[in-house]
């Protein structure tokens with residue numbers, strides 16, 4: 067026992083375990099404080115809530131070689147400019163709706179959640195909402211009653227979660243705000259809808275067709 | 291002592307009697323997990339199945355929460371199981387342990403009923419408090435969180451006080467410190483913020499630092515005991531290994547947390563730190579395999595409980611493949627950019643949770659079955675041995691089948707949805723409709739049926755194993771559990 071090799075000694079490894087754990091944890095705490103300065107609202111990578119008063123876009127950035135959010139000119143959500151406090155209240159209600167309806171057990175947000183339905187990180191910018199002009203109302207209508215609005219050829223539908231109009235509008239605010247987070251290029255290669263001020267080209271196919279008139283989005287036959 | 295082969299709790303010490311209660315609920319919740327997993331799996335192929343009644347989100351919530359609770363119950367049972375033997379002292383407050391067991395179980399029932407019957411609430415704090423917190427794995431409403439914290443604190447008290455009154459072994463010391471960390475981390479998930487980045491930052495503290503740090507160390511501790519009881523490995527060896535594993539596990543896993551901070555708004559240095567440290571996480575898992583295989587070899591596989599040892603070795607291998615290999619495959623940011631949030635993740639999640647944790651708990655089920663029938667023979671030539679062997683085969687074939695199907699589906703998704711089409715709604719559904727994806731979902735479901743059959747066999751076996759056995763358990767050569 068007394069002359070065993072150091073690497074076979076229990077007490078050596080016990081001490082190592084304590085030191086390594088303690089050190090790693092201290093580094094983690096330090097990095098956590100630093101990360102907060104990036105991810106708090108208005109931090110280096112996460113925008114203020116009032117960003118929902120502006121156009122949000124997502125473009126490839128040559129210098130950084132990744133896709134990044136681009137904050138554009140004033141473009142208030144639902145045509146109403148909000149103060150930072152009002153914007154925060156609205157985004158917060160949207161977030162509460164996302165939690166109380168359990169969106170993340172079908173969708174992913176920032177890539178985390180469930181895989182039964184599309185990622186919502188950049189949903190605000192999704193070309194499938196049609197034109198910039200109709201998007202807000204289309205999203206609200208969809209959220210309030212998605213059950214007869216088929217988006218795809220495989221018959222998967224979002225259920226009716228009893229979302230009220232207020233909740234739907236707040237949820238859109240949350241989604242718009244989330245799309246302005248700098249996620250270091252995730253999702254890569256996402257082609258945002260055209261939001262330029264030039265009159266939008268007539269969007270085809272229609273944004274959210276009724277189940278009956280569903281345009282098969284995937285090229286697969288509609289099974290209904 | 292009751293006759294051999296008869297189920298009788300008089301065969302057990304106080305902590306073990308309580309453990310059997312935990313194991314019973316644990317097994318039942320395992321069944322619930324399988325049931326709701328199957329419902330969710332069916333919905334991938336038949337989206338109208340139970341649509342508007344038990345939607346996918348409801349089934350998935352129950353699938354995951356049943357899993358978290360059955361594994362936690364299994365661990366708590368495991369710790370109570372070894373407690374008196376290790377500490378050489380009766381559990382200090384067994385009544386408290388019993389009380390908490392009932393409160394916890396009733397709370398679980400209440401939460402399940404709300405998930406099933408109420409499902410969603412209005413966009414207000416009261417929904418978070420009473421219906422659904424809406425954060426994957428932590429869906430349980432806030433009142434239940436508080437209940438969990440109270441339960442686990444009294445559990446912690448019981449364990450720490452029993453070791454303190456008896457004696458602290460190496461395993462005991464590791465367990466107590468680890469339990470404290472495990473429960474402290476849960477608090478990191480108990481607040482509301484409108485900021486989704488901050489939300490996910492702390493959410494991962496709970497999820498990652500549980501499964502890739504504190505849970506690993508906890509099973510490391512109870513599996514060390516398992517090797518001593520079933521094989522007779524000496525305490526000195528298992529405890530030295532345990533310290534090595536703790537050093538490697540915490541040394542890689544704590545900063546390995548960074549592999550979840552690639553794309554949630556967190557700074558760029560996490561790409562490097564998270565990639566680097568998480569890539570080291572498989573190292574301790576290799577060490578565990580070496581340890582289990584080496585010890586089994588040295589003892590020529592002579593052991594007192596065949597099924598328990600088989601599940602112990604399966605645990606080491608499953609942990610290594612599910613967490614180590616499958617985790618490593620997508621842990622570098624260059625790869626994770628495309629696999630993040632696809633079926634690839636689900637493939638890893640299944641093999642890792644099953645391999646590392648389900649197998650550990652199942653091996654304890656078998657020790658409990660043996661001892662509660664008066665420590666009967668469970669070595670070669672045991673009556674009805676086909677059942678545990680087939681249960682294990684079905685469960686593993688089913689799990690490997692699901693893992694592989696999900697991996698192929700995830701591979702297709704990462705290429706088509708993520709890389710080529712850029713993750714829009716169109717991109718998502720294009721990938722979901724692809725034949726490779728659909729085939730993957732079909733094979734997952736078929737493998738799910740195999741797994742379900744394995745579960746039925748397992749439950750049957752656990753209820754009956756050793757029943758007609760009249761020989762006492764095989765004596766292993768060293769009295770290993772004796773403290774050095």
Ligand code: HEM
Pocket residue numbers: 177178179426501502549550568569571572609612613614616617618619620621622626629630631632635638639640642643646647
């Ligand atoms: C027993 C240990 C482990 C378990 C139970 C486990 C389980 C899981 C689960 C369930 C998820 C999905 C979380 C979600 O729903 O969003 C996940 C994600 C992940 N795991 Fe593990 N894991 C383990 C160990 C590891 C190890 C050792 C590594 C790396 C070497 C690893 C790498 C990852 C990565 C990179 C992700 C993120 C996937 C994504 O971006 O979507 N895991 N893990």
Ligand code: HEM
Pocket residue numbers: 179180181182323324327328329330331350353354357635636637639640643644648734735737738739741742
């Ligand atoms: C009959 C067996 C099973 C079936 C059919 C099944 C099915 C499913 C389904 C459909 C999902 C949702 C995936 C998604 O969001 O798209 C899921 C998630 C999950 N299941 Fe299972 N499951 C089964 C058994 C298990 C077992 C035994 C475990 C672990 C012990 C497990 C652990 C998980 C985990 C950790 C997730 C979350 C994965 C993630 O978010 O990445 N499942 N399962």
Ligand SMILES: [Fe+2]
Pocket residue numbers: 498502546547549550
């Ligand atoms: Fe992780």
